[in-house]
Amino acid sequence: xxxxxxxxxxxxxxxxxxxxxxxxGGRVHTRFPPEPNGYLHIGHATSIILNSxxxxxxxxxxxxxxxxxxxxxxxxxxxxxxxxxxxxxxGDFEDRLFFASxxxxxxxxxxxxxxxxxxxxxxxxxxxxxxxxRGIPGEAGKDSPFRNRSVAENLDLFERMRKGEFPDGSRxxxxxxxxxxxxxxxxxxxxxxILHAEHxxxxxxxxxxxxxxxxxxxxxxxEKITHSICTLEFADHRPLYDWFIDQLGVYHPRQxxxxxxxxxxxxxxxxxxxxxxxxxHVEGWDDPRMxxxxxxxxxGYTAGALRAxxxxxxxxKVPGISDxxxxxxxxxxxxNKTSPRVMAVLKPVKVxxxxxxxxxxxxxxxxxxxxxxxxxxRKVPFSRELYIEKDDFKEVPPKxxxxxxxxxxxxxxxxxxVKCESVVKDAAGNVTEVRCTYDPATKGGDAPDGRKIKGxxxxxxxxHALRAPVRLYDALFTKRDPDDVEEGHDYxxxxxxxxxxxxxxxxxxxxxxxxxxxxxWQFERLGYFFADPKDSKxxxxxxxxxxxxxxxxxxxxxxxxxxx
RNA sequence: UCCCGGGUGGUGUAACGGUAGCACAACCGCCUUUGACGCGGUCAGUCAUGGUUCGAAUCCAUGCCCGGGAGCCA
Numbered sequence: 001x002x003x004x005x006x007x008x009x010x011x012x013x014x015x016x017x018x019x020x021x022x023x024x025g026g027r028v029h030t031r032f033p034p035e036p037n038g039y040l041h042i043g044h045a046t047s048i049i050l051n052s053x054x055x056x057x058x059x060x061x062x063x064x065x066x067x068x069x070x071x072x073x074x075x076x077x078x079x080x081x082x083x084x085x086x087x088x089x090x091g092d093f094e095d096r097l098f099f100a101s102x103x104x105x106x107x108x109x110x111x112x113x114x115x116x117x118x119x120x121x122x123x124x125x126x127x128x129x130x131x132x133x134r135g136i137p138g139e140a141g142k143d144s145p146f147r148n149r150s151v152a153e154n155l156d157l158f159e160r161m162r163k164g165e166f167p168d169g170s171r172x173x174x175x176x177x178x179x180x181x182x183x184x185x186x187x188x189x190x191x192x193x194i195l196h197a198e199h200x201x202x203x204x205x206x207x208x209x210x211x212x213x214x215x216x217x218x219x220x221x222x223e224k225i226t227h228s229i230c231t232l233e234f235a236d237h238r239p240l241y242d243w244f245i246d247q248l249g250v251y252h253p254r255q256x257x258x259x260x261x262x263x264x265x266x267x268x269x270x271x272x273x274x275x276x277x278x279x280x281h282v283e284g285w286d287d288p289r290m291x292x293x294x295x296x297x298x299x300g301y302t303a304g305a306l307r308a309x310x311x312x313x314x315x316x317k318v319p320g321i322s323d324x325x326x327x328x329x330x331x332x333x334x335x336n337k338t339s340p341r342v343m344a345v346l347k348p349v350k351v352x353x354x355x356x357x358x359x360x361x362x363x364x365x366x367x368x369x370x371x372x373x374x375x376x377x378r379k380v381p382f383s384r385e386l387y388i389e390k391d392d393f394k395e396v397p398p399k400x401x402x403x404x405x406x407x408x409x410x411x412x413x414x415x416x417x418v419k420c421e422s423v424v425k426d427a428a429g430n431v432t433e434v435r436c437t438y439d440p441a442t443k444g445g446d447a448p449d450g451r452k453i454k455g456x457x458x459x460x461x462x463x464h465a466l467r468a469p470v471r472l473y474d475a476l477f478t479k480r481d482p483d484d485v486e487e488g489h490d491y492x493x494x495x496x497x498x499x500x501x502x503x504x505x506x507x508x509x510x511x512x513x514x515x516x517x518x519x520x521w522q523f524e525r526l527g528y529f530f531a532d533p534k535d536s537k538x539x540x541x542x543x544x545x546x547x548x549x550x551x552x553x554x555x556x557x558x559x560x561x562x563x564x
Numbered sequence: 565u566c567c568c569g570g571g572u573g574g575u576g577u578a579a580c581g582g583u584a585g586c587a588c589a590a591c592c593g594c595c596u597u598u599g600a601c602g603c604g605g606u607c608a609g610u611c612a613u614g615g616u617u618c619g620a621a622u623c624c625a626u627g628c629c630c631g632g633g634a635g636c637c638a
Contacts, residue, residue, distance in 0.1 A: 007577075007578065007586085008578070008579090009577085009578090033638090034638095035637085035638055037637090037638085067638070069637095069638080070637065070638075072637095073637075073638090126636085127635075127636050130635095130636070131634075131635080131636095134634060135634075136565085136566085136634055137565070137566045137567065137633075137634065138565040138566030138567080139565080139566075141634090168636085169636065171636095172636055174636095181567090182566060182567045182568090183566095183567055183568075183633080184566095184567080184633065184634045185567095185633080185634095187634090190635085190636050192636085193635095193636035194636080195636080209636090211635090211636075211637085211638090212637070212638050213638095215638095216638085232568095232569070232570095232631080232632065233632055233633075233638095234632095234638090235568060235569060235632075235633090236567075236568055236569090236632070236633050237633090238568090239568095257569080259569095259570090259631090261576080264575085312576085312577085312587060312588080313576060313577075313587095313588095314576065314577040314578080314587095315577085316570090316576085316577070317569065317570060318569095318570060318571070318576090318577095318630095318631085319569095319570085319630090319631060319632085320575080320576065320577095321575075321576085322575075322576055322588090323574095323575050323576075323588060323589065325575090325588055325589060326575085326576070326587075326588050326589090328588095329587085329588060329589095330588095332600090332601085336600085336601060341598075343598095366597095367597090370597085370598090370601085371601075371602090400599090402599065403599090411597060412597095413597055413598070414597065415597095444597085445597050446597080453597080454599085455599080456596090456597050456598060456599090457598085458598070522598085522600085523598095524598045524600085525598050525599085525600070526598095527600095549598080549599095549600045549601090550599090550600065550601095551599080551600085552599040552600080553599055554599095555599095556599080
């Protein structure tokens, strides 16, 4: 599918201006800089798609760089999953996979340079004291008593910090800027802290680690990034980003902030996701209900649809909430064109065609995809005893009910027009069997006399159907806005109750016995499904519902209670 | 209280100072061998007040409202 020309946004205006002025020599080079401390979710996907998309659009380059400057939170497991997710999303970093930790020596050397210039000092204040002397918005802080140490003493102390002579938290290296600066970030920010922790890549080589503000601009500078795109909360850090680079006099990228866009009914807080995994509310980070990139992938989302969604949702500096429908719509648009249609019955009720010869079987020809004739046709076996979806039959029809109900003709898709004549019930009054007659003249579903049939329903032959232990993961993650948690609602309790449903009675079209895990179908009227590549075994598919179809009937029922 | 951002229909986003458009949602109708999809239509918006201008969503001023910021996290 052709990727549409991205619509204009403020970032592209900035880049266009830089290109026009020759600021970066006509280059565009972006990056995605995750800290490997968790799995990527839909929010990160937006950033990856934005950054790599910009690089692609301007025929520039895109880097993947791990901002692994805090060893206490980072793990190799996260590195691996992030690489996989970035690639899957189409973030083509080629051979440009970098780690901030590989720059530690260069950063250290630069820090020494700042010390020599009198722009940084070793401070013996502890965290509590630093916090107290920083001051508050609108009120100046106080200079550290160690602020005026000699360069020689700073050099000595900083080197000994590195050698590991001091315990965690005892000293820091701080930039010497201005304790009265209106921007708190400029009040002598900490550049290095002492942390005797094992780094996932550097081992115990270092016991001092750079802070984000010190490290990030240098990383961008070293990689010759042109446009360093980050989220809004870093806007207050930009003066510091610029300050460090200016003091060093090195290559100076431009930081641009944009608003992170959340999606209604999706939980993206790392803390909450971790909680769901840890407390086993889900089966793991890649549980199909999770909004993680790997979870979405396993649910059956496509990278292309995610890209289309980002393009659709746009980009700005206004924090907002995108409706989940925009995402679903992007997916539906793609799946409509690409998913083969197949018949399945998740909650079956038996139908017997009383006038259909016992023991007879016919092969019905079905379109694989009515929107794509190239997708061809397939044969589906038909016989006297069938299953249809329980919801497609109502003994007492509500108003405007077009499906199967006593006395009303309905079309079995690609098969015959049938009419319900009677029902069989068990002692409890439940319908166990629907008895119909079929019209032999309507094979294929066409009425030779041209009579109009309002309803068309799907079916499977009881004798031929594949009975598989279908498990269904549903699409929506929480019914309630996850932010309501703050108001005392438990988002976990509000997870869609159908989000993980075992369907032991499900019957599938026999062709699905050979269904390859990892393929998508549209089950007529039920939605788009994905055969879970992780859990499916031959003949025993586990389906994730990728997107549901719009259900007009449900809306009629809702609006008009009499319809029920 | 100080600093930085930002306010365009229900939601999200466009519009060299020149017809306020697009998508999603909702609603109505048409079509339909998926009540899906598709097609047509409807509803609905520039935070406020001044100023500059032939002309302002856009430039200026003031006000109001919203978001972010006081980690040795990123």
